[in-house]
Amino acid sequence: MDDTCIEFDNVLAGYGDFMILNNLSFKARRGKITLLLGPNGAGKSTVLKTLFGLLKVRQGRIRLDGQDITGAGAKELLVQHGVAFVPQGRNLFGQLTVWENLELGGITLGMKTTHARIPEVLELFPRVKERLHSRASALSGGEQKQLEVGRALLLRPKVILIDEPSIGLSPLVVADVFRLLRRLADEGTTVLMVEQNVKSALKMADEAIALESGRLVLQKPAGDLLSDPNIERLFLGGAHAGAAQPA
Numbered sequence: 001m002d003d004t005c006i007e008f009d010n011v012l013a014g015y016g017d018f019m020i021l022n023n024l025s026f027k028a029r030r031g032k033i034t035l036l037l038g039p040n041g042a043g044k045s046t047v048l049k050t051l052f053g054l055l056k057v058r059q060g061r062i063r064l065d066g067q068d069i070t071g072a073g074a075k076e077l078l079v080q081h082g083v084a085f086v087p088q089g090r091n092l093f094g095q096l097t098v099w100e101n102l103e104l105g106g107i108t109l110g111m112k113t114t115h116a117r118i119p120e121v122l123e124l125f126p127r128v129k130e131r132l133h134s135r136a137s138a139l140s141g142g143e144q145k146q147l148e149v150g151r152a153l154l155l156r157p158k159v160i161l162i163d164e165p166s167i168g169l170s171p172l173v174v175a176d177v178f179r180l181l182r183r184l185a186d187e188g189t190t191v192l193m194v195e196q197n198v199k200s201a202l203k204m205a206d207e208a209i210a211l212e213s214g215r216l217v218l219q220k221p222a223g224d225l226l227s228d229p230n231i232e233r234l235f236l237g238g239a240h241a242g243a244a245q246p247a
């Protein structure tokens with residue numbers, strides 16, 4: 001059986017007249033964690049935004065479980081196709097409480113279903129659970145990221161797009177977030193993630209995709225890349241770091 005969940009087929013997309021994804025094609029498997037790598041500006045975040053309908057696809061197709069979703073908007077993707085997007089940075093309503101942020105996350109479900117699901121989600125995040133009535137802005141960075149992931153999980157998504165979840169978090173919290181993503185994938189959720197913390201992310205991911213100038217330059221099992229002696233040169237010092245060394 002074909003286990004492709006996400007498929008980019010020759011996708012051209014960008015901002016205004018400036019194209020960032022240049023005929024990008026790749027596949028990500030169902031129930032796996034696929035990591036998007038590449039130098040700054042390669043188009044990694046743009047892949048997530050384009051998939052989530054925030055950028056227009058100028059050419060090519062995007063498919064989800066074989067269904068053409070090209071041109072679908074964020075709301076349709078979220079509600080009808082079960083795609084959740086956790087963008088980079090802070091995306092909570094800081095003045096509202098943890099509970100209120102969760103209620104807003106479930107707005108498309110209706111309050112009855114949302115209230116029934118909130119306790120399930122909180123079981124995953126004991127520290128957030130203890131602070132239900134605190135303002136979201138009063139939580140630590142790690143707790144806020146956990147709340148954002150929890151808010152996305154309320155919708156029981158089949159696909160999670162997550163952009164640099166480790167930014168601003170301590171290594172211990174990053175490990176918690178990665179463990180959670182691993183567990184979700186093992187339970188069948190497809191995860192497509194951008195992460196600068198390349199070595200830690202490769203340890204928990206299944207597959208790695210590398211972009212350069214909006215094109216696919218490599219797709220490999222994450223473990224193979226982790227043991228590749230060129231990894232430092234390729235992804236930790238920028239794609240051209242080796243070439244830039246003085247003779």
Ligand SMILES: Nc1ncnc2c1ncn2[C@@H]1O[C@H](COP(=O)(O)OP(=O)(O)OP(=O)(O)O)[C@@H](O)[C@H]1O
Pocket residue numbers: 015020038039040041042043044045046047194
């Ligand atoms: N809203 C925007 N308007 C115009 N150009 C943008 C916008 N957002 C991003 N870009 C440009 O698109 C290119 C790709 O950006 P993107 O954020 O996808 O890269 P990235 O691979 O995720 O990089 P990074 O690792 O630095 O986050 C960059 O040149 C960036 O300047």
